[in-house]
Amino acid sequence: MKTRIPVAVAFLSGFLMIVAFFGSGEWLSMLTNEALRYMTIVAGFSLLLGVVSITQVSWGVVRKRGEDWPYKIILLIALAAMTGFGVLQGITGGTVFEWLFDKIQKPMMATMFSVLAFYIASAAYRAFRARTVEASILLVTAIIVMIGRVPMGQYIYEDLPSVANWIMMFPNVAVQRGIIIGAALGAASMSLRIILGIERTYMGRG
């Protein structure tokens, strides 16, 4: 029973979405919209589960004075403050919630994003080491594309931007499309397995 009900729900939901995609009619769009509304409601409730999880784990660490417990206190205070101010004042312009978001959270997110530049450099260094023929081709291609995309490239060789564009538009797009077609078929096959109840590993059952 514990497996049959989820499999039946997966079958009905999947079948409904297929019918909705290929069918037309007002009743069908109403049914689809209703299903999507259900999903939004479930998602809203699951957010509560997330908050419970983060509080449970962090509070557990604080209680046991585990590793980095002071940071968990900061996390819990931040969680309570954002929730509290959001509920009491709302989240629109001029509220404390907005101030906290703009002045603290946004700069921290921007900082994380900017760190990406350093990681790209270190990953590129490893990927472009010319140890094999393939890595050497990658290195040469990367140099052409990178130099071709800056004004200096045109100064060095007039047609370099065109060569860089050709690499991006043809060999690169061809490979990407190959991956996308394969992945789409894989996704369709997996969806079919889920709808037919063959694939149950996502429920923890092999």
Next chain:
Amino acid sequence: MFALLDISISVINLIVPAFIRTDRLNALVLLVVFSAIVIYFIRRATRGDKLYIRPLAGLQAVEEAVGRATEMGKPVLFIPGTGDIDEIQTIAGLSILGLVSHVTARYDTPLRVPVLYPMPMAAAQEVVRESYIDEGKADRVTPEMVQYIAGESFSYSARVGGMMRREKPAANIFMGSFRAESLLIAEVGQSTGAIQISGTAEPEQLPFFIAACDYTLIGEELYAASAYLSKEPKMMGSLKGQDLFKVLLLAVLVLGVLAVTFNIYPDFVTELFTAN
């Protein structure tokens, strides 16, 4: 022949009931053919026919990575992507998590599953719990195993990076849909010396994973992973069907390209391949 096809399409347009979208008829035909081929191979596999699936190095490394973590007494970190539950890649990631958590339960290896969204978290908790129950280790499941981190990807990457630096997992497995945070996570994992296995169907993130991980499952290999690891005949059959359909699709694509190149009913062929 093409005139006949034109007439057939016109007849279909007349007789197909009003509740079917005729502009999507090409996709419907493809879906029916695809499903028929996959179901045929599933039936063949169920009958006991031997089906060969080529080895995937990345998946063969999963058990080895968990074994390494067990020997070192360090955790395995598993990320089922950073997409929500409505993405099929997340489901694929959760399927692989089911198989990985069976192995960690068997060997008593600590498992960490940080999750970005609450719905995959609830699903991942269930997957891990069921796997541990299957292995008779229900008492080993703790709330720390599957954790909700944050609903925002950069906060999530900061926290996961911190986990990697502090707990130093021996194996990091990233399976699912990833976006800009892919390199932020994988590079930190690389710097800790962990064995890293990744899989995604996002073409933009693949180069980052290839540069930062030891093994990478590319595109469809991610979806094949659960079938490959479980060795379940029905699932293996679906892989075989998918491969045959790919060959057919390739042949149709080549014919389509030739038809358009040599100006044989170019409009009809283009319409045949147009997705609406």
